[in-house]
Amino acid sequence: MSACRRRTAIAAVLSPAMAVSLVACGQGGESAGSGGTAPGEGGFAIGLLLSQNVQTRWEAFDKPLIEKKIKELCADCATEYANAEGDVATQQQQVETLIDKDVRVLLLSAVNFRSLRSSVERAHDAGIPVVAYDGLVEGPIAAHVSFDNEQVGRVQGEALLKALGDKAEGGQIVMMNGPQTSPTHLAFEKGARSVLEGKVRIGKTYDTPGWSQETAHTNMDGAIAALGADSIDGVYAANDGLATGVISALKAAGIDPLPPVTGQDADLAAVRRIITGEQYMSVYKPFKAEADAAAEMAVALGRGEKLDRIADTTVDTATTKDIPAVLLDPVPVTVDDIKATVVEDGVYTTEQICIPEIASACKKAGLTE
Known part of the structure; x- marks a missing residue:
């Protein structure tokens, strides 16, 4: 794990004004991200983990909309997808699998906002920023997209x-x-x-x-x-x-x-x-607005870009303050x-x-x- 990528994950949990910027990363012969590709160049893998499939929206709308928007923003990016089907242990293992696959960003709709904290911390330690999708999750998340x-x-x-x-x-x-x-x-x-x-x-x-x-x-x-x-x-x-x-x-x-x-x-x-x-x-x-914002955040974080242009507010959890967020109107x-x-x-x-x-x-x- 490169030092540049670790700094990316750490900076991403700060306020938008201090959000991740890798202007200096990839210089001096140091590569960043998987495959030796510096952020902002080429494609990379984004993990998408959804919590359950009891509600039809997840498979019918959220998943395809997110995948489509990621492709529009980054033609060479790949989405690694899994659904936990409501099981915490399954989702924890899915996070581990995606860490091993060296995804650059993780979009996570958590089964249990407390039980997934250790998984978020594992991803953070691996230099992988986590975007909490639809619901918050404890731990050092980099961004949040949901409705109010x-x-x-x-x-x-x-x-x-x-x-x-x-x-x-x-x-x-x-x-x-x-x-x-x-x-x-x-x-x-x-x-x-x-x-x-x-x-x-x-x-x-x-x-x-x-x-x-x-x-x-x-x-x-x-x-x-x-x-x-x-x-x-x-x-x-x-x-x-x-x-x-x-x-x-x-x-x-x-x-x-x-x-x-x-x-x-x-x-x-x-x-x-x-x-x-x-x-x-x-x-x-409006699922498309939520999915689009999540995809934009994921691609921006993967490229080492700031979230200022996407996030218009911040939210707090018991573990993390001033998380860049998009909260849409129901x-x-x-x-x-x-x-x-x-x-x-x-x-x-x-x-x-x-x-x-x-x-x-x-x-x-x-x-x-």
Whole structure:
């Protein structure tokens, strides 16, 4: 490992004004990076490690969008990809594998933001800057790309209050959160509670390991049994997968009409449920903007460039301060917003959304004629 490359990783965890710059690196006969290629010249390998595939977005959107943008920015760069499928030990081994492969930068969506700290430290010690993708991770990360996750929670909470109408004051809801091991879950819940607490009664709160739909279904069964079918005015579901489990439990209990249920990620199945009225809303997070920013950061770090032109803010973790960051704005999606968001942005076509089973609902929503 060259001294130049080690300095790159160290500098990359500082504030944007002190971000990595290798103007002097590669001089005096010293090579930098794999294959003896100085940063800024030729291609290099970028590791991409995603945390899970329970949510369809990761394989369907994030992975191909990141890979495409990397190729646009660096035609000779290669992407080394792996998905941990929700397993911490698997992801730790994947990090080790990519360190051995001498990738120059690592894009990491961590399964567990604390348990992956040692892996981030290993990459840092190997001179490989780590970009935390979609959620933060402890350890000396070089940069962070995500959405403003507290704002995601606030958007969900505000939408739920709007859907509750007169029941917003004193009504009772259930909170179906993600896993405690996810920093994004903690931010979602914090944002949602900042809006909901003091307005509605939170009758039951659940954490959902692995973002499991089945666990969400089981937990919702428990909430119905504990609170009563007629006493649940709404459900805060942190994402569309959890909303799937929640709604299936509500339907199995014979609850009709269904109370408003939130979601997130604008999964295709969720968009269809929004059209039919089974789910009130989701949160659309323009994946291309997030993927593009991550790819730009990775390529810039690999070339030894500053992040000032990309990162417009900083974030802190328990271990690292002033991390250069891009935090994008989430967009609420109800039945009235589908055409102007996921359809207009080309995420889904109306033909993909409007299957025969929901044709009449699509027409009513103004998606088809």
